[in-house]
Amino acid sequence: MSDIIQFDYKDHWKEKEITLQRTNSAHESLGFTIAGGIDLPFMNHHFTSIIVTNITGNGLAYRNKQLKLYDIILRVNNFDFTNIKHQKAVDILRASGHKIQLLIRRLAPLYSEEIELMHNGKLNIYINGGIGNEYFTNDHGIFITDISKHQTNKQLDIGDRLLQISSTSNTYDLRFVTLEYAKKYIQLACIESQTIKLYVGHARLTERTVLHQEQYDPFGSNDESSVNNTDPNAGINQKIAEELKLKQATIRDAHEERIRRQQSRMDQIARINSGRTGGALRHSQTRENNMYFIIILSIISGITALSYNLPKFCPNATWYENSTIFPNGSTNDYKAFGLFINTNNTIYINSQSDGKVIMWLRGAVTPTNTIFSYLVNAFSIFITETGIIYADQGNDHQVMKAVINSSNETVVMNTTAACTGLFIDTNNVLYCSMYSSNRVIANSLNNISSTVNTVAGNGYQDSNSMTLSGPHGIFVDDNFRLYVADCNNNRIQRFDSGSLNGTTIVKNGTSTTVSLDQPTGIVLDADGNLFIADRGGNRIVRFEYNGTLLCIIGCTVNTILKYPETMSFDSNGNIYVTGRENKGIQKFALATNSCNTPSITTILQSSTVPTNIQTTITNQSYHSTEIMQSSLFVTTIHVTAPTLLFIAPTCSNQTYTGIHCNISATPCDLSNLCQNNATCQNINTTYRCNCLLGFNGTECQFDQRPCQPNRCWNNGTCNKLTNETFNCTCASNWAGIYCERMINYCENVSCENEGVCRPLLGDYRCECLDENYSGRHCEISSESILVHKIVSKLFAVIAILAIAVVIACVIIMDILKYCFNIDPVRNYKSKSVQKKKRQRPVIIRHIYKNARSIV
Structure with missing residues (x-):
């Protein structure tokens, strides 16, 4: 748990203000559904927040496009929703008026x-x-x-x-x-x-x-308001830089120095290239931002995982001279030049015979996948730790990128010649060695549009420190030192970071017994020792960091290898080699790799030669006495090794091991390779798993049976219909293809008095929204409601009776007057008229005081 607590997930959540505007009326539906509340938790009693569970199509929220599914509502207008009952939240939303201001909390991780x-x-x-x-x-x-x-x-x-x-x-x-x-x-x-x-x-x-x-x-x-910037530097702002400073403090110091060396090298190379053309190097703001971006990416990534193997070998490590052909003694003429084996022991080659990159997963005897539509005269490949494949498109002078199981192929580098070597260093810089152009170029994959720089050679064919002649294989170590197999100059050149002046590491004359003849492939081990595929010499040589040059394969018989081109290690230290005249890939197994040097004493004496060889093993040491016949003398060799150290003898039949070569060393006998009760079958040095019905995969690891364990959920029973189909018989209260859905008993239930139906396991419940209602379906009213209903009904009856009496009186009077000529109010009207007649008229006269005469 300590690994989790150190992280800060605050940037996974963000709060946002959302405005919804009702246009039709103040009672228009908002177009979304909520769940939760302190009285009705969502999914679990711990989750009491009000959360959006559905947005109705073409509703107000849907048209507004701001509210999202699973948004948590914190506030509506001025009402706090962080500790509220469900029904109160519903009532507030319904009565929120024309303009609704929502404050929501949304799960939206920044990275x-x-x-x-x-x-x-x-x-x-x-x-x-x-x-x-x-x-x-x-x-x-x-x-x-x-x-x-x-x-x-x-x-x-x-x-x-x-x-x-x-x-x-x-x-x-x-x-x-x-x-x-x-x-x-x-x-x-x-x-x-x-x-x-x-x-x-x-x-x-x-x-x-x-x-x-x-x-x-x-x-x-x-957010719709967020800036959509295609510039990859847009995400590197001050806030992120401060965050990086806090989160990566433990790795910054050591790694930043390495990045500075790489930047210095790229800048120095760029200045040299600019000087060749007589122009001054102009660093634009974009280039500065790009370099800053590369530095930041490298710092935050820490020590990048390697995709290739760097095995550790002892000085006396040896390999078997007799090779096996991969895959499985294949006679297919792949015409493979490029070879790559990743840390999972997945093997990749670029086959010039069919123009594709072919892949074998670990232990596979047939190709697992093919990548790229068609590569013409491809020479080299490189695979990253994330599985991205880079390949040379020879005739088109390009480097292509592809991903497994994807049809997308993109160009990441344009060259002037075919790449006889490809390499990507830990800073994600792509290197290409061009045999016919006599130079090595590089470009950062973090900014593909940047300028391609020359990092070794000047294009002229020569043998001085600044030139190359037919460069082939390349390798970049963790200090960004570039190693180049300078094929036609019969040497290995090393270019330190930032320098175009090479240092010759291996050349003819380095060893009195071994010389280089057109070196092509080059790899390093964990200690920095060089392993070189020497094409002209038909051998593999090893150059140790102490200056020793040794031949390790093809030393006595130079027909074992036929013009080797490239080589690669698997995780066990075995060597794989491709060659121009090899139909398959040659595998040379690691024979010994003991770092303990035994003490050897040789005693010359004259003696009779016995016919037996005695071998004894004790808990303290391994003691072997071997007597060899000679015409003049017998040599006795005593070998004493450290405690519990055992060196098995080399058996003539490689399928057996042990002191007496009586223990099977075939894959099926050494390990339980096949899964799910499959039968393991040995085929030469590899194996094949014969799977039971319903299983497949290299090791029968994929269960394709229709009725697998836990196929049907919630105690459902799986019924096999055919070899590929099934159905689930669900337990009560569950439904769905996998019995994953609880039956909703509310679908055919209506709760009265605006009650809300809540589905339960095997049942339902009507939630009455008013405390005056109760019952299974909220159909029972309280006594106060009944009294209110009775009083209301009495008032209604009285009002109706009064209105009826008035109407009846008016109708009766009209009938008497017009049908029977009887006017019940005639006398009252005549008296009213007479009274008006007896009233004397009122005369008003205006008298003016001090009236003046107008002349």
Whole structure:
């Protein structure tokens, strides 16, 4: 848990003000549904916030496009929603008037990424959290708490938040779920397809998250007002720089110096190239920003994981001279030049015979996949730790990039000749050695549009320190020193960081017994020793850092190898070699790799030669006495090794091992390689798993049976229909294809008096919104309601009777007057007329005082 607590998830959440405007009336529906409240928690009694659970199509919220699914409402106008009952929240929203101001809290991680994973039935990650089981304080997310060593994808990190998982057929939301349902959704996605996509929110900033942030958002959580800037530097602002300073303090000092050396080298090379053309180097603001961006990316990534193997060998390590042909004694003429083996022992070659990159997963005897549509005269390949494949497109003078299981192929570098060597260093800089142009160029993959720089050679064919002649294989160590197999000059050149002046590491005359003849392939081991594929000499040589040059393969018989081109190590230290005249790939197994040098004493004496060889092993030492016949003498050799050290003899039959060569060394006998009760079959030096019905994969690791364990959820029973189809017989109260959905008994139930129906497991409940109602369907009214109803009815009856009497009187009087000529009010009207006649008229006269005469 300590790995999680150190992370800060505040940047995963953001608060936002949203305005909704009713246009028709103050009672217009807002067009969204809410759940939660302190009296009606959402999904679990721990979650009492008011949350948006549905947005109605073409409703007000849908047209406004600001409110999102699973937004948490904190305030409506001036009403606090953080501690409120459900019905009160509903009433406030309904009576909120024409203009509604919402303050919401939204899950929107700043650094997010979509990751594609292949699995064998499990993701090999450990998760915790969820609603009701908060792993991080005040955060109900599902978090990765640990990653198994079997999960090799480097994009996942401990502390990542799982947001969504998708199979080829369905998508499952993991944002607001319990831990139990998160596990079920992940299991279901893995059942549906072998390749799944995880959408995760990273707990910390990495190189990948800078490149991916805000590029993919399946939930539409990005603000419309946010700036959409295609400049990759836009995300590196002052706020992020301060955050990086805090989060990466433990790795900055050591790594920053390495980045400075790389920047210095790139700047110096750029100045040299500019000087050749007579022009002055102009550093624009864009270039400065790009370099700053590269520095920041490198700092935050820490020590980058390597995609290639750097095995550690002892000085006396040896390899078997007799090779095996991969794959499985193949006679296919791949015409492979480029070769790459990653840390998972996945083998890649670029086959000139069919113009594709061919891939074999570890242990596979047939190609697992082919990449690229067609490569013409491709010479070299390189694969990154994330599985991105870079290949030379020889005839088009380009370097192409592709991803497995994707049809997208993009150009990442334009060259002037075919690349006979490709390499990508830990700063994500791509190097290309051009045989016919006599130079090595480089370009940062973090900024593909930047200028391609020459890092070795000047284009002229010569043998001085500034020139190359037919450069072939290249390698860059962790100090950014570039090693070049200078083929036609029969030497290995090293170019220190920032320098175009090379140093000759190996050349003819370095050793009195071994000389170089057109070196082509070059790799380093963990100690910095050079391994060189010597094409003209048909051998593999090793140059140790102490200056010793040794031949290790093809030393006595130079027909074992036929014009070797490239070589690569697997994780076990075995050497794989491609050659111009090889139909397959030659594999040379590591024979011995003991770093303990035994003491050897040779005694010359005359003796009779016995016929037996005696071998004894004790707990203290290994003592071997071997007597060899000679015409004049017998040599006795005593070998004493450290305690418990045992060096097995070399057996003539490589399928056996042990002191007496009686122990089978075939893959099936050494290890239980096949899973799910499959039968292992040995085929030469490899194996094949014969899977039971319903299983497939190299090791029968993929379960394709229709009725797998836990196929049907919630105690459902799986029924196999055919070899590919099934159905689930669900337990009571559950339904769905996998019995994943609880039956909603509210679908056919109507609650009275505006009650709300709540589905339960096997039942339902009507929530009465007014305390004056009760009963199964809120149909029972309280006594006060009954009294109010009776009084209301009495008033209504009296009013109706009064109105009826008045109307009846008017009708009766009209009937008497017009039908029977009887006017009940005639006398009253005549008296009223006479009274008006007797009234004397009133005369008003105006008298003016002091009236003046007008003349």
